[in-house]
Amino acid sequence: MSRTIKFAQAGGPEVLEFIETQVPEPGTGEVRITVKAIGINRAESMWRLDDYIEPVKFPAGLGYEAAGIVDAVGADVTGIAVGEEVNVIPSFSMNQYFTYGEIITVPDYAVVKHPKSLSHVEAASVWMMFVTAYGALIEDAKVGKGDFVIVPAASSSVGLAAIQIANYAGAATIALTRTSAKRKQLLEAGATHVIATDEVDLVEAVMSITDGKGARVAFDPVGGPNFPKLISALAFQGTVYIYGALADGDTPIPVLAMIAKMPSIKAHNIWLTSGDEARRKAAVQFILQGLESGALKPVIDRTFKFEDMVEAHRYLENNGQFGKIVVTV
Structure with a gap:
């Protein structure tokens, strides 16, 4: 069983609900991840309001970024092994996949190896x-x-x-x-x-x-x-x-x-890059090199616990942060 966060109607942070569900086995081309940290983005606030670049299909999950450990892999998944530390890069519709959960399933193309120099909190913030x-x-x-x-x-x-x-x-x-x-x-x-x-x-x-x-x-x-x-x-x-x-x-x-x-x-949106395999790989390589050299550095404003996701969204909408908001699981 795993707790995920979903919402059945558009609205303020209070519409977010904790739902306990049975964790399914990953399907073909999918990776299941035990989540350690979740990056919070303005896009998810807009999604919750049903004011985003695509309409929401209710009940809906949400979330684009996460860092964690591979729990299981589906058929035809290569280069990703159970027990590996990985990150989730935004490259999918939240009508299909989401990252606000204790255990999540995402497509294998959205999974990148965890940068060795970063903590889970830092890695959940960068992509x-x-x-x-x-x-x-x-x-x-x-x-x-x-x-x-x-x-x-x-x-x-x-x-x-x-x-x-x-x-x-x-x-x-x-x-x-x-x-x-x-x-x-x-x-x-x-x-x-x-x-x-x-x-x-x-x-x-x-x-x-x-x-x-x-x-x-x-x-x-x-x-x-x-x-x-x-x-x-x-x-x-x-x-x-x-x-x-x-x-x-x-x-x-x-x-x-x-x-x-x-x-x-x-x-401009991220999909032009993350939705194309060659461009996505080039971006990941550029960013990893920047992180390793120290030229690129995560800037974390504040962390919240998973239980406090509603408060994290309220804080996001106050527009006072300097850098990224991250939720730990």
């Missing part, structure tokens, strides 16, 4: 944030020396990952945060520059930093009414990757600024 940032900044934009990368919501887990990955590639980062309260933390986390957007003019500050040229890339999980400022802060023919919707309401497109700057606006 969503680093693969998401890698896909946009390395795989697509190919950022490097001489590039400036604007990172809105920089204190989020993916924001911090973007700072680290851009730095690793040799680019300079411009971290955006609403006030100066997190400036020191962001600089310590590797940001080259920090702009407090409630305190100074964003476009003027970016232009000052970039000698009037603007940034080649912006990596934005926010959208909303400030989006036109990002367009104005770009270099000519720069690129904005939009991968989230933290701001309420519509995201306006500034037509004249678009004509002047001729930017590319690209929607």
Whole structure:
């Protein structure tokens, strides 16, 4: 028997329920894992609200990331053995698989070997944030020396990952945060520059930093009414990757600024990378090398116990964290 967390209707954190179920044997191409830690993501909050990129099929499980120990493997699974420490990389629909459980079953393509230098808590935090940032900044934009990368919501887990990955590639980062309260933390986390957007003019500050040229890339999980400022802060023919919707309401497109700057606006999500075997392997290799070298480091804001998952979701939605929230099992 295993406790899993499910919800029968969309709503706030209180809709999450602990369900005790018999653990099935893994099917063909599946791996069963005894979970030690679970990474908590904004996507799961959106999923719980039925406000995500695909509709929820109720009753639903949730969760994209976990670290644990292989308990059993199904037919046709190769390269993964019972007793091995592994992680789960987001690469599936939560309508099919989930990680909020004491014992979980996931597809073998979602399983990666546990990085030896990391604890279970650290390993449960790294894959969503680093693969998401890698896909946009390395795989697509190919950022490097001489590039400036604007990172809105920089204190989020993916924001911090973007700072680290851009730095690793040799680019300079411009971290955006609403006030100066997190400036020191962001600089310590590797940001080259920090702009407090409630305190100074964003476009003027970016232009000052970039000698009037603007940034080649912006990596934005926010959208909303400030989006036109990002367009104005770009270099000519720069690129904005939009991968989230933290701001309420519509995201306006500034037509004249678009004509002047001729930017590319690209929607981005992790599936472009994690859903393709070759790209997924390249991402994993890049991230493992970064972790081993120390260039990439997990940033854990706070841990909760499995029993306190509802409180973990409430904390997530307060938007005050610096880094990743992880739940231990």
